[in-house]
Every structure is written in structure tokens, then in C-alpha cells.
Amino acid sequence: MAYPNPSQGNVNLLLYSKSQTNAKVTLFDVTGKTIYTAPAGLLEGKNELNFDFGSVKPGVLFLKVSSTETDYGTSKIIFR
Numbered sequence: 001m002a003y004p005n006p007s008q009g010n011v012n013l014l015l016y017s018k019s020q021t022n023a024k025v026t027l028f029d030v031t032g033k034t035i036y037t038a039p040a041g042l043l044e045g046k047n048e049l050n051f052d053f054g055s056v057k058p059g060v061l062f063l064k065v066s067s068t069e070t071d072y073g074t075s076k077i078i079f080r
Contacts (some may be wrong), residue, residue, distance in 0.1 A: 001013070001014045001015070001075070002014075002063055002075035002077055005075075005077050005078060006077075006078035006079065006080050007053075007077055007078070007079055007080070008079075008080055009052060009053050009055075009056060009079065010050070010051070010052050010054075011050075011051045011053060011063065011077060012048060012049070012050050012051075013048070013049040013050075013063065013065065013075075014046070014047070014048050014050075015042075015046075015047050015065060015072050015073075016045065016046055016047070017034035017042040017043065017044055017045065017070070017072075018044065018070070019044050019069070020041075020042065020043050020044050020072070021042050021067045021068075022039060022040070022041055022042070022067060023039070023040045023041075023042050023065050023066060023067040023070075023072065024037060024038070024040070024065070024066055024067070025037065025039075025040050025049065025051070025063065025064070025065050026037050026063070026064045026065075026066075027051075027053065027056070027062070027063050027064075028060055028061065028062050028064070029059070029060075029061055029062070030060060030062075034041070035053075035061060036051075036053065036056075038051075040052060040065065042067070043053055049065075049077075053079065055070055056079050058064075058073075058077070058079050058080050059078075059079060060076060060077070060078055060079075061076075061077055061079060062074050062075065062076055062077070063075045063077055068071060
């Protein structure tokens with residue numbers, strides 16, 4: 001779950017992981033162009049990640065979190 005949505009640039013991401021793992025966070029546009037990517041260390045259980053995408057242009061972007069074991073899904077975020 002990503003919030004707030006719509007966002008002014010700051011995005012909080014709440015997700016649950018079945019195990020401790022290293023994941024990759026990717027922000028991309030509707031054409032699939034990568035805007036931002038970063039590693040994220042996830043712990044077993046509840047994880048809350050915070051990102052500041054202040055320089056992102058307004059529009060609809062997608063935030064994906066995945067690891068070698070699990071695809072945590074993709075969230076659509078509207079940036080203002």
C-alpha cells in the first residue's frame with residue numbers, strides 16, 4: 001500500500017514480507033521508463049519505507065517492489 005495518493009512527492013510504502021530479504025524499489029512511468037531505483041532491506045513482518053520523489057514531474061507513475069523470492073506488487077501513484 002502506497003500513500004498518500006495523490007502525492008506531492010513524499011510517498012510512504014507499507015508492505016509485509018514473509019522473510020528477511022533484499023528488495024528493489026523501482027519507480028517508472030506509463031511507457032516503462034525507469035525514473036528511480038533503489039535497494040531496500042526488508043525485515044520479516046511489517047515494513048514501512050519512506051521516499052521523497054520531490055523532483056518527479058506531475059502525472060501517473062508506478063512504484064514496484066520485488067525481490068528474488070517475491071514480487072510485492074505495483075502501486076499506481078498520482079503525483080501533483
